[in-house]
Amino acid sequence: MDGTFYTLQEFMTHTEGVTYVLIVAILLGMLGFWIFLVERDENE
Amino acid sequence: MGAAAGLSTAYGSSVHAAANKYFKGYPDSLGILFDSMLCIGCRKCEAGCNKVNGLPPPDQPFDDLTVLNKKRRTDTRTFTVVNRYDPPQGIPPPLFRKIQCNHCLEPACASACFVKAFTKTKQGSVVYDASVCVGCRYCMIACPFEIPTYEYDKALTPRIRKCTMCHPRVVEGKLPGCVEICPNEALSFGKRKDLIKIARERIRKYPDRYVDHIYGEHEMGGTSWLYLSGVPFNALGMREDLGVTPAPELTAGALSVVPMVAGLWPVLLTGLYAVSKRKEKIAKLEQQQAVASTLEKANSEAEAKLSKALANAQKEKDAAIKREIKKALEEAKQTQETEDS
Amino acid sequence: MSEKAAETGKSFFTPFNVVAGIIIIIGLIITVLRFTGGLASVTNLSDVNPWGIWIGFDLLVGVALAAGGFVTSAAVYLFGMKKYHSAVRPAILTGFLGYALVVLALHYDVGRPWRLPYPFLVQQGTTSVLFEVAGCVALYLTVLFIEFSPAALEWLGLRKARRMVVKLTLLLTIFGVVLSTLHQSSLGALFLIAPSKLHPLWYSTYLPVYFFITSIIAGLSMVIFESTLSYRYLSHKMDEAHLKEKNDVTLGFGKAASYVLAGYFAIKVVGISTGNHWHLLGTSYGLWFLLELFGFVALPCFLYAVGVRDKNLKLIKWTAVLAILGIILNRFNVCLIAFNWHLPSSERYFPHWMEIGISIFIVTLGVIFFKFIVTRMPILYQHPEYSDSH
Numbered sequence: 115m116d117g118t119f120y121t122l123q124e125f126m127t128h129t130e131g132v133t134y135v136l137i138v139a140i141l142l143g144m145l146g147f148w149i150f151l152v153e154r155d156e157n158e
Numbered sequence: 159m160g161a162a163a164g165l166s167t168a169y170g171s172s173v174h175a176a177a178n179k180y181f182k183g184y185p186d187s188l189g190i191l192f193d194s195m196l197c198i199g200c201r202k203c204e205a206g207c208n209k210v211n212g213l214p215p216p217d218q219p220f221d222d223l224t225v226l227n228k229k230r231r232t233d234t235r236t237f238t239v240v241n242r243y244d245p246p247q248g249i250p251p252p253l254f255r256k257i258q259c260n261h262c263l264e265p266a267c268a269s270a271c272f273v274k275a276f277t278k279t280k281q282g283s284v285v286y287d288a289s290v291c292v293g294c295r296y297c298m299i300a301c302p303f304e305i306p307t308y309e310y311d312k313a314l315t316p317r318i319r320k321c322t323m324c325h326p327r328v329v330e331g332k333l334p335g336c337v338e339i340c341p342n343e344a345l346s347f348g349k350r351k352d353l354i355k356i357a358r359e360r361i362r363k364y365p366d367r368y369v370d371h372i373y374g375e376h377e378m379g380g381t382s383w384l385y386l387s388g389v390p391f392n393a394l395g396m397r398e399d400l401g402v403t404p405a406p407e408l409t410a411g412a413l414s415v416v417p418m419v420a421g422l423w424p425v426l427l428t429g430l431y432a433v434s435k436r437k438e439k440i441a442k443l444e445q446q447q448a449v450a451s452t453l454e455k456a457n458s459e460a461e462a463k464l465s466k467a468l469a470n471a472q473k474e475k476d477a478a479i480k481r482e483i484k485k486a487l488e489e490a491k492q493t494q495e496t497e498d499s
Numbered sequence: 500m501s502e503k504a505a506e507t508g509k510s511f512f513t514p515f516n517v518v519a520g521i522i523i524i525i526g527l528i529i530t531v532l533r534f535t536g537g538l539a540s541v542t543n544l545s546d547v548n549p550w551g552i553w554i555g556f557d558l559l560v561g562v563a564l565a566a567g568g569f570v571t572s573a574a575v576y577l578f579g580m581k582k583y584h585s586a587v588r589p590a591i592l593t594g595f596l597g598y599a600l601v602v603l604a605l606h607y608d609v610g611r612p613w614r615l616p617y618p619f620l621v622q623q624g625t626t627s628v629l630f631e632v633a634g635c636v637a638l639y640l641t642v643l644f645i646e647f648s649p650a651a652l653e654w655l656g657l658r659k660a661r662r663m664v665v666k667l668t669l670l671l672t673i674f675g676v677v678l679s680t681l682h683q684s685s686l687g688a689l690f691l692i693a694p695s696k697l698h699p700l701w702y703s704t705y706l707p708v709y710f711f712i713t714s715i716i717a718g719l720s721m722v723i724f725e726s727t728l729s730y731r732y733l734s735h736k737m738d739e740a741h742l743k744e745k746n747d748v749t750l751g752f753g754k755a756a757s758y759v760l761a762g763y764f765a766i767k768v769v770g771i772s773t774g775n776h777w778h779l780l781g782t783s784y785g786l787w788f789l790l791e792l793f794g795f796v797a798l799p800c801f802l803y804a805v806g807v808r809d810k811n812l813k814l815i816k817w818t819a820v821l822a823i824l825g826i827i828l829n830r831f832n833v834c835l836i837a838f839n840w841h842l843p844s845s846e847r848y849f850p851h852w853m854e855i856g857i858s859i860f861i862v863t864l865g866v867i868f869f870k871f872i873v874t875r876m877p878i879l880y881q882h883p884e885y886s887d888s889h
Contacts, residue, residue, distance in 0.1 A: 121278055122181045122264050122379075122406045123626060130413060130625035134634075137420040141677075144424045145670065233546065270692055272618045272630035290622050293610015295549035296629050300692045307546045308610070310539035316610040400695050409628050412688035412707050416631055416681055423677045427577055431669065434579030 183263045187282035188328060189350035189382035190337060191357055192256055194394060195367055196344035199226060199240055199254035203336035203345065207238045207258075210324060210335030229395065232257060234309045237321040238336060245389050253387070255394040256336070256345070259284060259305045259321035260374060261382035266405030270300035275318075282350060282382040283323030291318060302378055302400050323382070350382055357386055379404025519863050526860025529853045533607055541853040548839060548848035555834035556858050557604030559686055560827050561597055562636070563710075566718030567725070568594025568643055569672075569679040574755075576672045583751060585744040588650055588878045589729060590722050595643040596865050602640060604861050628688045635682035642675045653885050654876040661885070683714035690833055698837035700779055700788040703770040706833070712763045717826040719756040720799075723749050723819040733873055738880035750807055753815035756822060757803035764796050784840060791832060795825025 119125040205220035207213070214235045218225050226242040238258035245253055265284045268276035273290045276297065293316055298306045309316040324334035332338070337345040346353060357372045373391050374381035377400050385391070392398050533541045544551050571590035574580045606612035619637075624630050645664060652661035687710030694702050703709070726745050730737065737745075771777060779785045799822040806814035835848060873879055 120181060120184045120280070122179065122404055123268050123278060125179065125181065126269075126406050126410065126413075126626045127274070127624075131623060133417050134623075134625060137417050140417070140421050141424065141674075144421075148424075148428060231546065266692060269626050270624075270629065272624035272627040272633060273614075274622045274624040290614070290617055291611070292614040292617055294608075294629065295610070296627070296689070298546065298549035299689075299696070302693070302695045304547055308544075308549065309537075310542070310544060311537045312610075313533075313535055313537040314611070316537060397695060405692055406626055408694065409626075409688060409691045411704065412628060412685065412691055413626070413631065415684075415707070419680050420677060423680060424673055427573075427673045427676055431577045431579075431673075434577065438579055 181264075183350075183380070184280040184282065187263075187280065187350050187382065188323075188348065189261070189282055189353050189384060190323070190334065191346040191348075191353040191384045191386065193344050193346070193360070193386045194253050194255055195386065195388045196342050197240070197254040197256065198342055198344075199223065199242055199252070200341065201225070201240050202339045202341060203256055204236070204238055204240060206335040206339030207321070208236075210327065211237060211322070213237065226254075232259075232305055232307050232320065234307050234311075234319045237319065241395060243389075243394050245393055253389060253394060255385075255396065257305075258336070258383065259323070260303055261321075261323050262378055262405070263380040263382065264378070264404030264406050266300035266302060266378065267297035267306060269406040269409065270296045272296070279325060281323070281325065281328050283325040283328065285322055285325050286318055286320060288317040300405060302397070302405075350384070353384055357384055360386060376402045378402070379407075519867055522856075522860055522863045525856055526863070529856050529860070530607070532853070533857075538608075538610070541851060541857070543848060543851040543854065545846075545848070547842065547846055550834060550838075551848055552835070552850045552854050552858055553604055553608040555831055556827070557608070557861060558601055559830040559834055561601040561604065562683065562686060563714045563717040563826050563830060564721050564823065565594045565597025565601070566679060566683060566714040567722040568597075568646070568718070569675045570715055570718035571722055572646065572668075572672045573676050576669055577676070580751070582744060582747050585741040585879075586722055586726065586748045586752075588647075589725055589873075590718075591643060591646045592650070592869065592872060592878055593721060593725055595640070595647045596868055598636065598640045598643055600861050600865050601636065603864075604858075607857055628685050628691070632682050632685045632689065635678045635685065639675065639678040639682060642671050642678060646671050646675070650872075650876045650878055653882040679714070680711060684708065684711040686710050687833070690838070693838075696839055696841075697833065698784050698840040699774060699776055700771070700784060701833050701837040703774060705766065705770050705773070708766065709763070709770070709829075712759060712766070713826055713829060716756055716759050716763065716822055719752045719759070720819040720822040720826075723752050723756075723816060724823060727816045727819070729873070729879060733870075733879060736873060736879045740881065741879050746812060749812050749815050750810065753803045753818070754807045756819075757800050757807060760796055760800035760803065760822070764792065764800060767792055767796065784837065787832075787836070791825065791828055795821065795828055799825060 119128065201220045201223065204216075208216065208220070216235065226240065229241050230236075230239040232239060238256060240254050240256050243253045243255060261278075261282055261284045263278070265276055265278055267286075268274075268278055268284065272294065273292055275287045275291045276284055277287070278284050293308075295308055295318075297318060298304075298308060306318045306320050308318055324332070327334060333347050337347045346356065348356075354372060354375060361368045361370055361372075367388055369387050369390060371387075371391070373385035373387065373396060374383055379402060385394075385396070387394055387396075390398070529541055538544055542551055542553075567590040571583065571586050575583050575587050605615065609615065615633075618624060618630050618633055645667065649661050649664050652658075652664065684707035687706035687708075690697055690702065690706055691704070726748055730745060734742070771780070780789060799818050802814060802818040802821065805811065806818060839847065877885070
């Protein structure tokens with residue numbers, strides 16, 4: 115990781131920002147994955 | 159990986175994904191040391207601050223020392239106030255404390271602000287950006303020192319107001335307005351780490367004069383404004399129960415749960431749904447089976463009844479036919495007998 | 500049609516309309532004052548009390564009491580409890596209106612409401628719990644709107660749109676529970692940043708858990724309360740399924756609320772223990788805490804239990820009121836009463852009558868919209884053309 119963090123505040127601003135992006139990706143990903151898991155059942 | 163971590167610790171600058179984070183702040187961060195044993199309560203610092211920041215004129219002039227009869231706090235026209243404290247006993251002269259933003263190393267206001275309106279600069283000052291502020295006032299809830307004030311009387315352009323450590327001046331190499339004007343050198347300006355050394359030295363040299371504590375060294379994770387006192391700090395109206403935990407750490411735990419819920423709740427809830435759907439399916443299946451077997455049973459019972467009834471009917475028919483034949487035979491026999499005689 | 504003509508003809512000035520009308524007019528006047536004279540002209544907020552009842556009641560209580568939406572939809576669609584199905588639409592409507600009004604109330608409280616989108620569009624204060632609250636509330640309001648929309652679409656006769664939206668039910672329900680867990684708990688987490696200002700009996704690292712669990716209690720109780728009021732004033736709008744199921748809803752939700760209250764009581768005691776605050780219970784704030792814990796947590800827990808065991812619907816309905824008052828008390832305690840407890844009484848906050856006026860105005864708007872929607876859209880009854888609605 116580049117960028118030097120001198121304060122906890124700076125560090126957390128960065129990490130929480132990444133985390134929020136991850137959360138959106140996770141939610142969309144879980145949805146997609148669930149559809150992938152069950153689409154064969156529905157097509158029967 | 160270990161070598162890299164070791165190297166970075168040795169140079170003490172970058173932070174990689176270490177579990178135990180320890181942030182020392184900007185290395186040459188500036189600060190102010192306030193020595194309450196040197197403050198004479200002249201209020202010139204308030205005047206200097208007012209002038210340098212272009213603040214509106216006060217209700218009472220700065221040389222009016224009767225103002226000190228009441229305890230004051232910062233307000234929308236006043237970034238700093240001096241209060242007078244009459245000590246418990248021992249020291250005859252009243253003591254004074256200058257109140258202003260402490261420019262914390264890990265500011266609670268910056269942690270709380272949801273539009274990042276507060277920034278801890280590398281000079282050490284915590285500055286406020288009114289151009290993004292929504293006016294939620296969570297920073298005022300967060301600040302343990304009760305410093306930010308709000309322009310409640312402005313309908314469309316209310317701002318948070320607080321001491322800026324004269325950031326624009328400091329960037330130019332000048333002194334903050336209050337420090338420059340103080341006649342008694344109660345305020346010293348310099349690198350925070352140097353001021354701590356100076357404060358420790360002062361305490362070491364005059365152990366009977368000073369309480370052996372630099373307020374702001376560790377409080378709330380450390381502040382840029384440091385204080386020395388000859389009496390316990392709470393006698394100067396300063397809270398001694400704030401602890402040393404920096405504000406961002408206070409909410410970091412709650413924030414860390416957010417991605418866990420976001421990642422795992424969908425799994426758990428979908429599982430719950432799947433389980434209840436399956437139970438429903440099984441219940442339906444069992445019901446269907448129960449209905450089917452009852453139907454079958456009823457059918458076979460009906461069939462058995464039917465065949466029994468049919469058999470009975472056949473039996474009766476046979477018996478009736480036999481009776482008729484018997485009757486006919488007997489009638490024929492009788493007719494024969496009558497003809498013979 | 501002719502019924503409407505008769506209505507406008509004579510009975511516009513019903514008691515409800517007159518009272519509501521007065522409240523609306525006063526509310527509009529205060530609104531003008533707020534935006535011409537600033538918060539100072541209509542509130543008793545100060546530098547030491549930056550949050551008043553617009554946060555303590557409109558936001559904190561409002562969000563808690565609107566929790567019936569996620570609780571009911573989870574019960575029916577995730578736990579598969581089909582017998583509560585008739586309670587879903589009213590709960591979703593209450594939730595949607597509740598959150599919409601919370602957002603309206605925020606427009607009064609924040610200094611520059613037109614900047615409310617700034618945290619998402621301009622600069623992200625990602626370290627702030629309030630950032631997460633704002634994001635989740637905005638998203639959840641959207642979810643609630645979509646969950647509510649089938650009723651409106653049925654009313655408008657938009658069959659295809661309605662069919663598409665109904666397909667999303669499971670997804671929206673799960674997303675709704677995720678978002679609700681996050682923001683209900685985060686409203687409690689807001690106060691974690693001010694340990695020096697909140698009385699130790701209420702300040703706890705468990706604040707987020709407490710707020711989340713009490714939101715469930717609030718949701719369950721509000722569904723019972725709203726069902727009681729709807730039956731009292733709008734029973735002519737209820738179809739057979741509703742009328743048949745409502746007692747089951749009262750019993751079932753009362754049972755759930757009792758059990759959750761018991762769990763909440765337990766974890767509150769754990770909180771005292773974790774902080775070793777036993778000795779504080781004897782102080783005046785301690786007694787106030789015990790009042791909240793025993794009068795408004797333990798007591799409704801017990802009364803709900805008795806009501807459920809004896810199938811005493813009336814007791815359950817009144818207990819719902821008690822439980823709701825308990826939630827209001829708890830939010831007031833955390834935000835207004837136990838907050839700044841250490842300050843002298845001259846510096847304590849009490850709302851300005853105009854603050855109370857706006858809060859009442861906002862609640863009245865909610866009642867008006869609820870009545871408007873329920874009397875026109877299939878909330879308390881199933882639209883005859885859409886009887887396939889699961």
